[in-house]
Structures are given as structure tokens and as C-alpha cells.
Amino acid sequence: MEATFRALSEHGYSELRMRDIGEELDVSRSLIHYHYDSKHDLISAFLEYIVEQYEGSVDVTEETDPWSELDRRIDQCLFGPEFDDGFGHWERMRVYHELFSQAQHDERHQEIFNRHYERIRGSITQVIERGIEEEMFRTVNADEIAQLITDIIHVARERKISLGQDDAPEQARRAIDTFVLASLVNPEFVVTSMKSSN
């Protein structure tokens, strides 16, 4: 999968051949084909891999409160986890966004992308729903808010990648805080916690 990242980064999706991934790995094309029937299978596994790298590595446990979890998930998507091997967050995001913009040209590819996009949005929906249950958040439309957060993150990365607007991610973080997360605050919860801590 790391070889796929590097091959996609170098060749782009439309020019990518199984052979390029083989070259990155120093193995034959047929070995790659042994594991992945087609470019579609590979891209599907690859998107799974990216989602896992970003979603799976968020530092949360069952004890993490919904605010902190939401915070960490947003920051992970915007600013990325740490990577050891020098192929960093923005190089990875450049590959991801290129795949995204090409998804329109292939129905199967588009389907895979929709599924993975749904998973990213879904984990934000879940933490908002948990916050509502625990009465930390107001009773809001969790799907709508998760969509908006996902959208703001997506476009900020794109403005940085496509237009070179390097402050876009920080700007997006402030916009999410001001316009979206502020609407989650349950004022009664704050009062209750303050009372119980007295």
C-alpha cells in the first residue's frame, strides 16, 4: 500500500500501471495481480488503507469525552498523523484528492469512493450522537453537522493543494469552531457540571 502511494504520487491515477507498483516493491507485476485482480480491487484496498491511517490512528479510548474525540478527529483529518518515512500528510492528501477528482470517470471507482467517504463522515456522526446521548451536546441533526464538518475539511485541504493557500487548514479549523461546534454546546450541561463540581 505504501508502494501504491508512492507510485500514484509519481505517475498519477490515469497513468498508473500495476507494473509501477511492482517496481516500487521490487517484485513482479504478476505478484501484485496475485493479490489484486484489477486496478479497482487495488484502489478499493488502497482507500481502505488511507481511511485506516487517518481514522484508525486517532488517539481515543472509551473514556475520551465527545468534545475531545471530535477535536482529535478533525485535527487528524486536517493536519494528519505523524508519518515516519518522510512521505508525509500533504503528499498523501495530494494523492487522495487526485483520486477523488478522477472518481467521476469510472462508476465502480465512484462507488468505492462513496463508501469510503461515508465511513469518514460516519465516524463524525457517531461521536456527535454519543455527545447528544451524554447530554454534552444539544439535540442536533448529527448527519447534517457531520457532513458540514467533513466538507469544510475537504475543501480546506483542496485549497491548500490546488491553490497553494497554506493557511486554509487553520482557517477551516477556526470556521468549524465558530460556526459548527459552537452550535453543539448544550448550555444546560455546562450549568449541571458547574453545579456538581461545587
Added chain:
Amino acid sequence: MEATFRALSEHGYSELRMRDIGEELDVSRSLIHYHYDSKHDLISAFLEYIVEQYEGSVDVTEETDPWSELDRRIDQCLFGPEFDDGFGHWERMRVYHELFSQAQHDERHQEIFNRHYERIRGSITQVIERGIEEEMFRTVNADEIAQLITDIIHVARERKISLGQDDAPEQARRAIDTFVLASLVNPEFVVTSMKSSN
């Protein structure tokens, strides 16, 4: 410019040659070169043309109140003006978004795009500032809000184009209303108008 639209729609930016535009117009390549020194000049004029098609055609006069102007500008960007010739809003937006995603590969191209993006965002900033002056809107950070509106519009079009999510534009319109425009309402202005109408 319409020929450029059609040629870009057919060939994509990276494959576009001046000759393709000539073919669309039934004129020679050299006539195109007579007007535009390079692909860059052409793309610059072309982006100007798109912005004008969307911005210039919004139905507003000096008497239009800031709420209505904002509404119409948002709808125009999301749902497009009417086009006579069968080459409609979404075909146009597909070309625009492809150019956007390719902007990263060329510094001059990126600069042109940034300038045009700034103009789109700027006209939203202006109407918000007018609303604040006329005390219809609260005193907010107009730049921040204009950026957020532009971003939500951009990503909704992209979700429709790249992922085939056809309800994205309507969803975006609701999100803008709920999370962004709601924060503009100046409660004192409503009271004042109600008083004066009694």
C-alpha cells in the same frame, strides 16, 4: 470562449491544444494565437469569462436588499444561471472543477485561479459588508463568512460532480442557511423594522 468550454469539456485541460478550439470554431489555430499568446492567456480570459457568466448575471440592482442579493448570489453559484444552448450549468462546472484540480501543476495557472477565486469570494464579502453597514446583519467577520459560504458551495458542486451525490447542492443550501446565514441576523434590526411598520 464557448468554443473553449466545449473543447475543454471534450479533451480535458492537459490534452487541450489551441487547434481543438480552432476546430470548434472552424477557424485556424493561428487566429486563436493572434488573440491569445499562450494557453495561459487563454485560460486567464476563460476564467474571467466563467466568473462573469455566474457573477455578472445575478439579478441585483442598487435597491436589492442585502439578504436577497446574498440569496441570489448563492443560488447562482450552486444551481447556475439558465443557458440557452444546451451546454448547461453542470457541464460548465465540470470543466471549471477540472481546471481547479489541475491548477496545482502550474504556478502561473494557480495564480490566475487564486485571483478569480478571490473575485468570487470578494463579491460575497461585499454584500455582507453592505448588510452590516445597513444594520441588517450583525457586526461579523465578513471575510470569514464569505470564505465559508464559498467553500460550502465549492465542495457541494464537487461532491455532485466527482461522487455523483446529486442532492449535495440542496443540502449545501440548507447548511448555509442553518449554520452561516442564521449567524448574520441582527435581532435589533428586526425589532426596529417591526416598530417602524407598526
